[in-house]
Amino acid sequence: MLKKIVLATVASATLLTGSLSHAAADTPFHNASYDIARELFGEINPLFVEHWKQQSGKEVKIVQSFAGSSRQAQDIIQGKKVDVVTFNQVSDVDILAKRGLLRTDWAQQFPNNSSPYYSTTAFLVREGNPKNIKSWDDLIRDDVKLVFPNPKTSGNARYSYLGAWLFANEKFNGDEEKIKAFVGKLLKNVENFPTGGRGATVAFAQNGQGDVLLTFESEVINIAKGDEFKSANLEIVVPEVSVLAEFPVAIVDKVADERGTREQAKAFLDFQYSKDIQQLLTRYNYRVHNPEVVEATKAQFAPVRLINPNEILGSWDDITAKHFDNGGILDQLLATGR
Numbered sequence: 001m002l003k004k005i006v007l008a009t010v011a012s013a014t015l016l017t018g019s020l021s022h023a024a025a026d027t028p029f030h031n032a033s034y035d036i037a038r039e040l041f042g043e044i045n046p047l048f049v050e051h052w053k054q055q056s057g058k059e060v061k062i063v064q065s066f067a068g069s070s071r072q073a074q075d076i077i078q079g080k081k082v083d084v085v086t087f088n089q090v091s092d093v094d095i096l097a098k099r100g101l102l103r104t105d106w107a108q109q110f111p112n113n114s115s116p117y118y119s120t121t122a123f124l125v126r127e128g129n130p131k132n133i134k135s136w137d138d139l140i141r142d143d144v145k146l147v148f149p150n151p152k153t154s155g156n157a158r159y160s161y162l163g164a165w166l167f168a169n170e171k172f173n174g175d176e177e178k179i180k181a182f183v184g185k186l187l188k189n190v191e192n193f194p195t196g197g198r199g200a201t202v203a204f205a206q207n208g209q210g211d212v213l214l215t216f217e218s219e220v221i222n223i224a225k226g227d228e229f230k231s232a233n234l235e236i237v238v239p240e241v242s243v244l245a246e247f248p249v250a251i252v253d254k255v256a257d258e259r260g261t262r263e264q265a266k267a268f269l270d271f272q273y274s275k276d277i278q279q280l281l282t283r284y285n286y287r288v289h290n291p292e293v294v295e296a297t298k299a300q301f302a303p304v305r306l307i308n309p310n311e312i313l314g315s316w317d318d319i320t321a322k323h324f325d326n327g328g329i330l331d332q333l334l335a336t337g338r
Contacts, residue, residue, distance in 0.1 A: 033064065033086045034086075068153040073087075073096055076252065085250050100254065118244060119216040119285075124220045124237070125211065125234065126232070136163070144212060146213075146214060147200050156200075165179060169312060192209050201223060241306075
């Protein structure tokens with residue numbers, strides 16, 4: 001009889017332990033990010049896992065994917081189950097909202113238009129800057145070859161395109177024909193159009209293609225000062241004027257509500273605004289909003305006048321329809337210039 005009681009007690013304890021273990025584990029959530037964010041979220045994600053465990057007492061797993069943000073958005077539209085997006089292009093979040101996957105006012109759900117950090121487009125050049133690259137004007141010279149991703153698949157590249165357009169807009173006082181001619185020359189000088197930022201980095205820094213790599217300032221600094229391409233002795237050029245590049249985040253409401261992951265998804269995005277993560281972001285050379293961190297890192301970033309594309313070119317819907325949709329100005333310039 002005693003043996004039976006002991007066995008029953010052990011069985012009950014095992015069942016209870018299993019139940020508690022199950023209760024202490026949250027449903028995994030999927031974060032879809034832009035192509036060159038691998039190292040960044042490779043560091044943020046485990047920090048959030050520990051943070052969530054301390055806050056909630058629960059274990060959580062983050063499933064992570066990387067690709068050009070426009071490609072990620074299309075995959076999500078086609079059925080890829082993603083709980084949160086951490087993108088580098090506002091229009092790639094907007095298109096998900098238009099498809100009913102998340103709320104239309106997503107940009108008001110977190111501070112700074114749901115952009116925890118931001119950057120701009122800068123240039124990476126070879127040792128000694130042999131082509132003497134200083135500004136956007138130098139990128140349209142006949143002796144200069146460029147590398148940057150395809151704006152049809154990469155939010156990163158759309159900012160490079162818009163940086164050139166906005167520079168030319170000021171240079172030519174809004175004369176669209178002259179602006180088109182300028183941007184068309186720049187596109188003609190592109191030697192390689194990979195689908196994402198990582199492919200562009202490899203083409204330039206590893207494979208020796210092109211004279212200038214156009215990418216986010218954060219990536220330019222990471223490449224030039226990091227270990228992976230240290231032997232190439234690449235150099236940073238930040239033009240005096242460039243484009244404001246916001247990095248939007250959002251909960252994919254349809255998926256988060258279906259899976260019951262809203263609480264941890266929101267906490268994950270809130271986490272991006274914490275002082276510790278804002279400090280971490282500056283280590284990856286992103287510009288941030290936290291006043292204390294901004295003050296502490298102001299010497300880290302080159303002075304640059306940033307132009308908000310929405311203030312000059314209208315909403316992202318307007319920009320996308322005019323420039324990046326099929327048959328838009330980008331397609332027209334590519335068809336005539338390359």
